[in-house]
Amino acid sequence: xxxxxxxxxxxxxxxxxxxxxxxxxxxxxxxxxxxxxxxxxxxxxxxxxxxxxxxxxxxxxxxxxxxxxxxxxxxxxxxxxxxxxxxxxxxxxxxxxxxxxxxxxxxxxxxxxxxxxxxxxxxxxxxxxxxxxxxxxxxxxxxxxxxxxxxxxxxxxxxxxxxxxxxxxxxxxxxxxxxxxxxxxxxxxxxxxxxxxxxxxxxxxxxxxxxxxxxxxxxxxxxxxxxxxxxxxxxxxxxxxxxxxxxxxxxxxxxxxxxxxxxxxxxxxxxxxxxxxxxxxxxxxxxxxxxxxxxxxxxxxxxxxxxxxxxxxxxxxxxxxxxxxxxxxxxxxxxxxxxxxxxxxxxxxxxxxxxxxxxxxxxxxxxxxxxxxxxxxxxxxxxxxxxxxxxxxxxxxxxxxxxxxxxxxxxxxxxxxxxxxxxxxxxxxxxxxxxxxxxxxxxxxxxxxxxxxxxxxxxxxxxxxxxx
Numbered sequence: 345x346x347x348x349x350x351x352x353x354x355x356x357x358x359x360x361x362x363x364x365x366x367x368x369x370x371x372x373x374x375x376x377x378x379x380x381x382x383x384x385x386x387x388x389x390x391x392x393x394x395x396x397x398x399x400x401x402x403x404x405x406x407x408x409x410x411x412x413x414x415x416x417x418x419x420x421x422x423x424x425x426x427x428x429x430x431x432x433x434x435x436x437x438x439x440x441x442x443x444x445x446x447x448x449x450x451x452x453x454x455x456x457x458x459x460x461x462x463x464x465x466x467x468x469x470x471x472x473x474x475x476x477x478x479x480x481x482x483x484x485x486x487x488x489x490x491x492x493x494x495x496x497x498x499x500x501x502x503x504x505x506x507x508x509x510x511x512x513x514x515x516x517x518x519x520x521x522x523x524x525x526x527x528x529x530x531x532x533x534x535x536x537x538x539x540x541x542x543x544x545x546x547x548x549x550x551x552x553x554x555x556x557x558x559x560x561x562x563x564x565x566x567x568x569x570x571x572x573x574x575x576x577x578x579x580x581x582x583x584x585x586x587x588x589x590x591x592x593x594x595x596x597x598x599x600x601x602x603x604x605x606x607x608x609x610x611x612x613x614x615x616x617x618x619x620x621x622x623x624x625x626x627x628x629x630x631x632x633x634x635x636x637x638x639x640x641x642x643x644x645x646x647x648x649x650x651x652x653x654x655x656x657x658x659x660x661x662x663x664x665x666x667x668x669x670x671x672x673x674x675x676x677x678x679x680x681x682x683x684x685x686x687x688x689x690x691x692x693x694x695x696x697x698x699x700x701x702x703x704x705x706x707x708x709x710x711x712x713x714x715x716x717x718x719x720x721x722x723x724x725x726x727x728x729x730x731x732x733x734x735x736x737x738x739x740x741x742x743x744x745x746x747x748x749x750x751x752x753x754x755x756x757x758x759x760x761x762x763x764x765x766x767x768x769x770x771x772x773x774x775x776x777x778x779x780x781x782x783x784x785x786x787x788x789x790x791x792x793x794x795x796x797x798x799x800x801x802x803x804x805x806x807x808x809x810x811x812x
Contacts (some may be wrong), residue, residue, distance in 0.1 A: 386664040389742070391670065392627065393601055394765045397738040398470065400554075400671060400702025400770065401730065402434025403427060403716055405462075406709075408480075408489060415443040416458040421465045424572075426721050427708055428469035431731045431773030431793050435471050435705040436464060436557065436673055438478040438806050441539055442492040448535065456546050461464045465555035466552035470794065474605055474704075475543060476557035476673070482522045488513075490560075495532055497525040520565035527564070527583040536587075545701045548599035555603030557631055557673060558591045559584075561610050576611040577619035584609075585621035591627040605631035607673065608662070613637065613807035615654035616663040630663045632702070634675035634692070642679065645688035660699050672696060672703040679716055689729040690749075705730060731773035733809040738766040739799065752811030760785075760799035768807070770795040776812030781805055 390398040405427075406501045407418035419437075426434065443455050459475070465539040466473045479490025486496075486503060488510070503518035513519060524584070526532050542795045547553050564579035566572065595604060604625055608618035613635045636651050641775050675692065677685065705727075709715040717723055723731060732747050735755035743757040760766070760783075770779065772793050779787045779795045788796040799805045 357704055383485050386667050387699055388667055388669055389659065390603070390669040392737060394739075395761070396765055396768070397735075397740075397742055398472075398735050399736055399738075400704070400738075401732075401734055402432040402436070402471070402702070403705045403708035404436045404438060404476075404674060406438040406478070406707055407520065408438075410491075411443060412446070413454065415440070415452075415455055416462065417420040419462055420569075421468075422798050423472050423708055424462070424465040424469045426717065428471055428696075428793060429774065430717075430723060431733070433471055433555075433736050433771050434474075434702060434704055435466060435708070436474045436476050438476050438560075440478055440483075440541070441491045441495075441536075442484050442489060443640065444542070445492060445539055449495055451542055456542075459547065460550070462677050463547065463550045463552045467550070469523075471552065472554040473552050474557050474603075474671075474673075475547065475553070476605075478541075478560040480560075481510060482519050485522070486513060486516075486519055490692050491522070491526060494641060495535060496522050497529070497532075499520055501620055513564075514563050520563070523563055524565045524583075527587055533587075533590060537590055540591050540594045541598050544595045544598035544602070548602065553602055553628075555605055555629065556595060556599075557605040557607065558595075559607065560673075561633065562587075562607060563609060573611060573614075573616055576616065580608060580619040581621060585592065587621070588623045589619075589625075592623055593629075596625070597774035601627070603627050603629050605629045605671065607631050608631070610635070612658055613655065615658045617658045620662060624664055628666075628668050628672040629701075630659075630666075630668055630670050631673040632659050633668075634659075634672045634696075636677075637775070639677040639688075644682040645677070645684040645691075647684065647691065652691050654701065663699075670700045672700050675703060675707040676705045676707075676714060676716075676727075680727055685726045686729065689726050693729065693732075733770065733772050733777065735768060735807070736771045737767075737769040739768045740805070743804075754809040756807040756809075758803075758805055758807075760801055760803045760805055762802045766801065767800050768799065768805075770797065770807070770809065777811050778805065778810045780810075781807045 366810050368409035392398055393800060405419055405423050407416050410417050443452060445451050463473055480488040483492060483496060485493045498518035501517035501521050504514045506512040564582055564583055566575035566670060592604055604627060606623055606628060608620055612618055612632045639645060705716060707714050710717055710719050716727055735745060735756050738758050740760040742759040745756045747754040772795060781787050781797050783803045785797050785799040786803045797807055
């Protein structure tokens with residue numbers, strides 16, 4: 345998660361300060377996603393193995409409290425069942441290399457089994473999963489999770505904990521040097537690739553698996569003469585791009601079909617386009633995170649600041665250039681109860697719908713703070729705005745899709761594929777919904793929260809979902 349440390353850099357602030365206040369368009373209750381428009385901009389949709397156009401709405405699921413023999417035991421079947429019951433079909437599952445490979449070359453069978461168990465639950469409830477190789481402040485050598493201690497090299501540089509601002513620890517010399525060694529040392533490169541071959545080899549054929557997020561929020565080491573923006577660009581060009589290509593090769597040795605999710609450095613949250621180069625693989629997804637430093641520090645959303653508009657401009661540049669889909673891997677404020685948070689969620693959902701094939705909010709847990717739901721499993725203040733009808737898989741070409749939250753009406757228009765799959769899947773939040781379709785299509789209602797439309801090949805179909 346992006347923290348306020350980036351704003352501590354005067355160089356960053358000077359580089360990113362707008363010369364004029366961005367114009368702000370008043371949010372409306374009707375939001376539209378147009379995959380045809382995205383394609384015109386050079387951002388293609390995400391697709392499944394059958395060629396259906398995917399839209400992903402979901403949440404991160406994690407267990408940072410348990411390690412070793414107890415790792416992942418904090419995630420239960422309830423997490424997947426409740427997510428699906430609220431109308432979400434996507435989970436980004438945090439996995440930690442230090443739990444997977446506690447000693448060099450020794451992989452935990454119990455950990456792999458627990459990952460498999462979570463995937464089995466996801467399959468049971470119709471949830472697609474991305475495995476996220478997560479790191480926070482590199483790993484356990486610095487009191488966090490991620491890269492194993494045996495793979496952490498600091499050259500004796502200092503590290504000072506920041507208990508009140510853990511993200512500041514990324515800028516400690518020892519942590520920055522550890523990233524340099526991960527990217528540059530031949531034996532660590534091989535170990536990281538071997539770890540990904542192990543995961544892909546175990547789960548490539550699992551029906552719930554959608555893909556792999558190769559490294560969460562990658563950081564690096566700034567040179568003395570560099571500000572954070574310059575350093576981030578160099579790290580992305582010279583270290584992350586080669587790393588992603590190495591890891592893509594490693595995954596493809598075991599899994600030829602799943603999507604590969606690649607992330608920029610967190611500076612993208614400040615409206616800075618990534619400097620990542622091309623990842624030479626036909627199934628790559630750009631997976632940035634969507635955090636505002638002011639809100640991360642506890643401030644309310646400021647609709648007039650233009651942050652969402654600046655982020656959208658920055659985040660679309662890379663996928664437009666390389667013609668790859670976008671899925672936002674994390675987003676959401678730590679305090680959704682503040683007065684402007686209803687406006688934030690409406691604006692954010694509208695923005696995400698303009699360019700992204702999907703998103704995973706942070707985080708599906710039961711309680712306060714970032715948690716999606718309270719102890720009783722009820723969506724917390726304003727987070728109910730993320731639960732809306734959508735077409736999770738379209739067997740054809742999407743012409744338009746729009747949800748009018750005020751009226752409770754969702755409409756999808758698409759040209760059915762001339763051959764191949766005929767079923768288009770809909771995801772519905774809790775409540776009573778009436779689903780109709782024209783163009784000779786038939787509606788099939790499934791378990792709570794799901795419906796399907798069977799279309800005549802090549803026909804133009806309009807689907808309407810109305811709250812009862």
